[in-house]
Amino acid sequence: MTMHPHHPLSGEGIALHKPFPLTIRPLADKARFSLRIDPDQRIAASAVLGLNLPGNIGDVAYAGEKTAVCLGPDEWYVTVPVADQAEIEAGFAALYAQQPHSLVDVSHREVSIGIEGRDAALVLQSAIAFDVDAMAPGSGCRTIFDGKAQIILLRDAKDRFQIDVWHSFSEHVWHFLQVVAREIELDI
Amino acid sequence: MLLIHCPYCNAERPEVEFAYAGEAHIARPTDPSQLDDDQWRDHLYIRSNPRGLHYERWRHIHGCGRFFNAARDTLSDKFVTTYKASLPRPQIVQSEDTP
């Protein structure tokens, strides 16, 4: 797994075996983009990305290792393997003449944390104020973690979530997750 | 914690995701140079501050980022409705227990 030498969560990991298996771990580096574009131009942008940008706020689209979540009426958060970054940037630069937009590389602003296991939603519920379990698999949103840290939360599957959070907040989020995992382990 | 319905996300979200942005439907004067100081002060600072139904702006700043409007009862703190920013003030019939 590739991780930046200054990754704040490098070498960390949480694994529980009781009452049910639960793993919380930093995920490998990826390229991350904040995309703002006229929603009518979604098809042109999707062609460049090689992924169908979802039209409804909260929906997530997957294509291989590429992911896009619709965060607002004209805003998407897109993550792709680092190897695909240059090609996508070049594709959007070519699109710019016909369709002005903003594609910002935020790869190094955030780190990703994966939470997987039967109790994954329960873990997140300790820090998130809406009903986490009501999120449909394949949906996501921007929200606030523990009343402080802004995150982007994806529910990839019923038992699997991803948090993308700014570097500066990642240690706080990580320590919070450690404490919650310990509470679950001790059944308190 | 209050749950606020965002008309763009079409979802109930916790209040920590939102920012309050003052009274809604305050139109900026089309020709400010025609206003005297008192009128300009009134435009900038004088608000209705009602006891009861209040139309106000909110922003889903930690969600979709959109501004929208809400009708909220300032006495009970209950949100009566929320609606997209460009829409006119909805007509609301006050129930008996609100002043």
Ligand SMILES: [Zn+2]
């Ligand atoms: Zn919203």
